[in-house]
Amino acid sequence: MHDIRDWSQRHEACHPYFVHQSKIWRDYIWQMHCDLRLKHPPEFKIEPRIAQDRIYQQMQKGWMLQQVPWAVLFYLLGGWPFVIWTVSVRITISLIGHWLVGYFAHNTGQRDWHLQGHAVQGHNLPHIGLLSMGESWHNNHHAYPESAKLGLRASQHDPGWWALQALQAIGLVWKLKLPRDLPYRPELKAIYGKTK
Structure with a gap:
């Protein structure tokens, strides 16, 4: 969904579902409780070495089951209150927090860059970087x-x-890309320090 949203935002026109500029409650309902089903969605092909990796497949299929060992550990440490706060509340806050950052980051804040021809511009929110x-x-x-x-x-x-x-x-991640490693984007214009 993230790839489809980013792909859509890079066009001159973008479906309102991906713009994040509706009223906050409408956007919340759309993003947290609705699915967008396109007649002709773009096709994203994951490279075979990733798509066929058993660890990634299990992580995708069993992300809810990954909470069970944590639930057991925290139950042993502090009973049901620990499970509720460290699993249920944590997941809820993480999901809502991720949406909320996305909502505000598409509506207000500082901008150092402008992407010509893109329907949606992102904004930096310095106070919540950490x-x-x-x-x-x-x-x-x-x-x-x-x-x-x-x-x-x-x-x-x-x-x-x-x-x-x-x-x-420690060797668990490699080939990290930085802006200097990426191809030139003619639509990218620096606007350092300006806000919208």
Whole structure:
């Protein structure tokens, strides 16, 4: 869904479902409780080495089951209150928080980049960079969607990037891409420091 949303936002016109500029409650209902079914959706082909990887397949199929070991551990540590707060509440806050960051990051905030011909522009939300693991640097994400690093300035805290660097240091992640590694985009224009 993320790939389809990003693909749609890169066009001159975009379905309102992907724009995130409806009233906040409508967008919440759409994003959290509805599915968009297109007659002719774009086709995204995952490269075979990823699509056929058994670990990725199991992670996709059994993401809810991955919570069971945590639930058991926290039940043993503190009973049902620990399970409710560390599993149920955590997942709920994470899902709603991810949507909320996306909603505001498509409506307000700082912009260092403008993408000509794109229906939707992302915005950076500096005050929640740490809390959102860097996801709030959404204008940077729109500018460089394949970059593993979202906080592009020294002042843009990006814990997601720090985690990736740690994983790379121990050999669990490799070939991380930065903006300098990506192809030139003629539609990308710098507008440093301006806001919309």
